[in-house]
Amino acid sequence: MSQTRIPHLKVAGVSTCVPARVFDNLERGKDFGDTEVRKVVAMAGVRRRHVVEPGVTATDLCFEAAVRLLERLGWARESVTAVILVTQSPDYFLPSSVCMAHKWLGLHSDCAAFDVGLGCSSYPYGLYLAGTMLQAGGQQRMLLLNGETPSLFTDPDDHATTLLFGDAGSATAIEVDEQAAPAFFNLHTDGSGYDGLIVRGGAYRDRTPSNPRLNFLQMDGAAVFNFTIKRVPALIRATLEFAGLSVEDIDTYLFHQSNQFMMKHLIKKAELPMERVPFVLDRFGNCGGPSVPLALTQGGAATPTAARRIMALGYGVGLSWGSAVFNLAADAPLLHSDYSGTVPRS
């Protein structure tokens, strides 16, 4: 049972950044047919998607999100002792993309930095890693960067995926605070479904596939949907039980914004109050893992009036799924911006 309680975890703030370029899905009727596009939009719930300009990466989006967050928190760059970038949209095979973010942010050399390759489940996994590092000692302040650019690996001719996914980056500030409430994590994997969502080409198993379409995402929608309805409601129940909480004790359920139909079914099956689940799919699409922090910054009041207990839920590619329960202070900044490309870099 991969369940972990971390005695103190303070999420000091969350910042998200999306590309300024917006695509309206209803304008794709000329490519896929009006009826088909309307059907996808109605089911998936994605009306608009933010898509990176050529040459812009997930690391760029995370960088701007992090700059704004560090400035708002007033954290000196040298006070950050570790930074983790969770993404499946790296800039290069090597070096780790986080090393560029480390440079651009002007972080100190006394700072641990590494990439983690996870997709839809990345936010709770990233919080878990950051939380356990803080708990182990030696770290004071950490940045969790979580970004994805699915638009760069979806097949433009596949309406099921190209109309679903958008791009986003995020930064979450986490620090040691002995007064902070405990956090609870529940993490899972089912590798037998590794090919339910897969980009087969481009890496070392098939560097230059004969079929160029293998360089794009292939999604077995039925298999993934079946996985989610089997696993996610059980994950919610197990997490509540592990944390000793009831459904009502959680103020906000941050779902990975997979698709509207799927989310509504999961919410109903798990018997969650719909009003406690933010939806941002209509404006941003499915951005992979960073859709979770995006639902936090864009799915409710920008300045909440009270502290909240949050359950973050990630599930998808891997197959991998996980949850995190943590508290968020009322004054924790929740920031959001469009990518400018003009923020100065060290």
Next chain:
Amino acid sequence: MDASKQINEREALEMLAETFAEPPENIRPEVERSTIVGWDSMGALMLMAELDERFSIELNAETSKKMQRIGDVLEFLRQKGALKS
């Protein structure tokens, strides 16, 4: 299967007509999947969700893909005890 959840064949056909957004007269056991517009990839997900919600029956992707006629769905429901004999 809880007997109160069981449905008869007429009710099952009505459920499938609603799930696939098809006129009820088009949904008969012998009708082929390829002729039902609403039984596309999304329709397959709708069916999974409907069976999960109504009967707590898991229809996995492999079984779903093998279903080629309305009658295959009825047979699946029968095997799972959701269809009154």
